[in-house]
Amino acid sequence: MSIDKALSGTGSWLDDRLHGAKGLRTFFRKIFPDHWTFLLGEIALYSFIILLLTGTFLALFFKPSMTEVVYHGSYIKLDGVHMSEAYASTLNISFDVRGGLLMRQIHHWAADLFVAAILAHMLRIFFTGAYRKPREINWLIGLVLFTLSLLEGLFGYSLPDDLLSGAGLRITQGVLQSIPIVGTYLSFFLFGGQYPGTDIIPRLYILHVLLIPGLFMALIGAHLFIMFHQKHTQMPGKGRTNQNVVGAPMYPYFMAKTGAFFFFTFAVLALAATFAQINPVWLYGPYNPLAISAGSQPDFYMGFLEGALRIMPPWQWVVFGHTFAFNVFIPALLPLGGIMTAAALWPFLEQWITGDKNEHHVNDRPRNAPTRTALGMAAVSFYGVLWAEGANDVLAQHFNVPLYTITWIARFAVFLVPIFTYIITKRICLGLQRKDLHLIQHGVETGIVRQLPSGGFIEETRPLDEEELAALGRPVALALPSGEGGAEAEVPAPDMRGGLGRVKARLNKIVNESVPIDEHGANGHGANGHGANGHGANGHSATAEDHAAVSSGSDDEG
């Protein structure tokens, strides 16, 4: 292949000065594994880029000011109405700036897609165990990014100063005030005085367009760089190990795919913005602190907080003249704080429980880690109940169910549904594992039915080929150096002694619950969680113990 002289000449000129060829070669030859779930994070990334572009356009015309003006624009219905300059300029963008409404709508849909994609991406990471060593730091960065995206969204939809966003702002202020002791001071600090005052919109604006996007860019940069450096995880498959990455090189394959995917994202957002109206602020009218509309809802990503607020009983204490507004403080803090804290601690907790300090570059299939999957689904259902409750009035109106009935159902469901979800998910995972085991032991049904000489019929099966076998993955079950159970007679290992050790052993047993696979070379996974953990009690290394378990070939031969 001959390279055009002008091109190669420019290339060498640049390389002589920047020495980029070597680095670029590495970059271009970087391998990316192919799986559709690996593109969920990219949806968020590309939505973010589109948010930056459309946001810049909007910032050219938006006036972050609460100065009162009288509207005389194209939207005749509100002619002569007093409103803030922020709201008037949003009407102006919607009706008088060329392409303004389209930009506003792309921006808003992109914000919704951004958070939705982050959620989906986080769930993928969690359920496939891609947060495990060495990727814990990136998992934590991701959690921070998710939290920031909620704040960024909240501040963004508060900016137009319409009736609906004002309701959200009022709740924000209520949450601030509910913080014991310092709440009122914080509220005065943020709003520069009494609610709503005239400072809040300019303040939210600078946070929305400068501070948080800056943090986003820094953290997304770190997130991507770490991902690039640590290499991408891959789904289990033939020839895929913790030492390699199987996939296509960056150039030209992945570059083409990811480039196309950016345009997909842009196309979906442009189509949505063209055909589906979002946040029609002109219908909501200018914000008036004295008014509230039925059906006031936040954007979907704040819905679970709204729901938490709506199911909360009106508990409030007054101690020495200080009001402790638990009715606001608990729902604002507990669901988000609980989920985020649990998510942040989970990778480390899992390491502690399983004693697994190895690096993992091959993902788990969710069924192969039943406890993790069940915990994740329990969290999802908890979020889901709160989210649905956040729209209780809309559900009541459109499904003809009394409002308080929904609230009372949600009050119980928020505790019960996660428990049932946990149990059911775990059973489903174990059932799917059994199905895999069946495939391994009895092969795939071919659809060919043969008649035996005796007259009976059998269906022929064929054993799984190497690729199919590898794609099934292996149940996650990691042996602790020592366990409990059948090993009472033996002396427990040092870190399994005492109360904490017993807790660890019990948790280990729960986490390791899996269907045993006892085919050759299965690394002894099947033995765990079935009393075989006791093998290690005599101080053998985990590997040695694993082999012992494999050779024993059955569950309970402790």
Add this chain to the structure above:
Amino acid sequence: MSSRRRHPLAPYAVVVGGLLLTGIGYAAVTAAGDASASPARITQSAQIAQGHAIFLEECATCHGQFAQGTPGVAPSLIGVGAAAVDFQTSTGRMPAKEPSAENDRKPPELNPQEIAAVAAYIESLGGGPTIPTSAQVSQRGANPGFGQQLFVADCAQCHNFDGAGGALTYGKFAPPLTKSTPTQIFEAMLTGPEAMPVFNNTTITPQEKRDIIAYIVQTRQEPNPGGFSLGRIGPVTEGLVAFLGLLLAMVFAAMWITAKHRKIPNE
């Protein structure tokens, strides 16, 4: 005793004279009135009679034979006025299908002439707010911008910012205002049907009522410049579209784009 002393019968004469004068005067006045209004009164009483007949047939089961109401079932209709009757029957809420927390809007069962008759009958029982004239509900000269502010202050907490309706407690709801005629909106404010408070002409002046009506009518008529309205009920449907539309579309795109794997040559 002077000769000027009044005759003992004089007081009686004065009383009798006064009564006579009053009587003659009254007769003269009422006779004049009667003479001009006589045919109308006949029609009106006929209408009331018809209304009474319809009332006994359609309404008396719950509201009682004398419109006195049934405790716990249906309110007394004495003094509710023609406006209440017109609102309830023209929106099809009355006659009700069944007792429920809140009656649904449905096609009216009575025709306009029957409605007018029942309205006249109920009004004859004890007055009350009357049906507004077309001038009273006209949008000409009304200010929808001011109407928006009034709507947001007085109506939106139940009926939603653009009149899409909303849920209330115990199965009650604020209906959407998508089909209400200007007359019905006026009557609803005046009479406060079901869970709705009364906004009489002192609370919201007739002019302000026209502003509100103008706002409601213009808002529901105006097109959606941003595309499909998604029901105009706020972010709930937007969130659904974001997940079931946008995210799902992107997931399909991701599946499609990764469906073809590059064949890795065997080493």
